[in-house]
Amino acid sequence: MQRLIAASTALFALFVLPFQAAAATVDDAINSVMGPVTEVITSVIFWSVEIGGFTVPFVLIWLFVGALFFTVYFKFINIRAFGHALDVVRGKYDDPSHQGEVSHFQALTAALSGTVGVGNIAGVAVAVSLGGPGATFWMIIAGLFGMSSKFIECTLGLKYRRQNPDGSVSGGPMYYLRDGLAKQGKGGLGKVLAVLFAIACIGGSFGGGNMVQINQATQQLIAVTGGESSILFGQGWMFGVLMALVVGVVILGGIKSIAKVTDKIVPFMVGIYILGALWVILTNLGAVPTAFGRIISGAFDTEAMYGGLVGVLIQGIRRAAFSNEAGIGSASIAHSAAKTDEPVSEGIVALLEPFIDTVVICTMTALVIVITDYGQYDAVTVLGNAQSGSLDAIGLTSSSFEQSISWFPGVLSLAVILFALSTMISWSYYGLKAWTYLFGETRAADLSYKAIFCVFVVVGSAISASSVFDFGDAMIFAMCFPNVLGLYFLAGEVRGDLTDYLKRVKSGEIKRYD
Secondary structure, eight states: OHHHHHHHHHHHHHHTGGGGOTTSOHHHHHHHHHHHHHHHHHHHHTOEEEETTEEEEHHHHHHHHHHHHHHHHTTSHHHHTHHHHHHHHTTTTOOTTSOOSBOHHHHHHHHHHHHSSHIIIIIHHHHHHHHOTTHHHHHHHHHHHHHHHHHHHHHHHHHTOEEOTTSOEEOSHHHIIIIIHHHTTOHHHHHHHHHHHHHHHHHHHHIIIIIHHHHHHHHHHHHHTTGGGSTTTTOHHHHHHHHHHHHHHHHTTHHHHHHHHHHHHHHHHHHHHHHHHHHHHHHTGGGHHHHHHHHHHHTTSHHHHIIIIIIIIIIIGGGGTTTTOTTTOTHHHHHTTBSOSOHHHHHHHHTHHHIIIIIIIIHHHHHHHHHTTGGGSOHHHHHHHHTTTSHHHHHHHHHHHHTTOTTHHHHHHHHHHHHHHHHHHHHHHHHHHHHHHHHOSOHHHHHHHHHHHHHHHHHHHHOOOHHHHHHHHHHHHHTHHHHHHHHHHHHHHHHHHHHHHHHHHHHTSSOOOO
């Protein structure tokens, strides 16, 4: 309990006490505290190397090489198990007697709610502006390979989950890093990696998974309600209080409550967004072949490759933690709560996430921008503003939709708010599980984390301190280092489980319920 109080006090001092500085504005006070800390952390997390004349952050290489390795190692599981994944998520293999808290579909939507976000709208605009239409090609490639990373981490998340006395479950990288590596005689390494992951996950949940989201939603709401004449202008905290109450009500109910919300919000908001994109595409059908031609021909242009790989994965999708979070490990926390005794089946369900998030939603956004020629906007202006809130990048996407649907910007604003809400409630669960891993599965630990999380919803709506947001994003990226390293050690175990699972599906030992 003393450790819990000390941690809570440290977090309070780190983020809240700057508000009491009388000699500076709130933003300046926070930046004065967080700036130096963030500078050191980001210099480590985003350490860069030179490749082909381009400066590429090592974290990008770490994630991409890992995704490529897992794709080959599991013999293109992202392609050969796709049909089976659809059957599992539709409940064709559900057994009511299996342990867990949520269905396959609910686990999928809960995880998707943490990945589908503003990055799908703003990040794509930045990528196309940086690298031209060809950036879309590399975005798709990254999404397809990411499916394999998501498969292995979510399989392990469920395999090493633990059942709590109250019937709830806890799982994710903290547990498979600690327990999985312990089985291989690497217990010391596993414990260190698990703790590092948990610390980064907590920081990411407060920053990138909370304050960044509510800040973007607040600014977008102010923009569509009159800008400087809006009742919320300079009073964003009022919206923050309302959202904190909504978030609080949802997260107090745990993963079951979160799943009940996300399995309605996610299909709804994704459905609306896809319908809008389809309308733009269908009403400009004659321009589609040309758009695809520009995407393919531009894919291997040097500028397009830079915009695709670096622009998408770092500048664009950074606002949503690499969009699909493949390799980050966060989604395995949600998937570990699924009602199944077959870990591989949940890993197969999880590989749908990068496909939906990146290959479908991000690609449709890119097509809308390319078709309407809004991808020709000034890349420097769009990128600069995207790094401080993504609002002009959202405006770029909004303007693209407006060419065919005059009223869609209003709908897009609602989608941004829903995207932010769903991301926050999912990340609250990720952060909570990391928090209780460090401080114990107690009522005090549970409530203290949720209270702090809700406070940061209000803080995030009222400030624009870039250092806080950069810190949160850096923490999310930091999660991939211990996670992917552990996945390399555990890949052989998962390959054996996959072979056994597919044999039992083929033989009929694993029953299909039609």
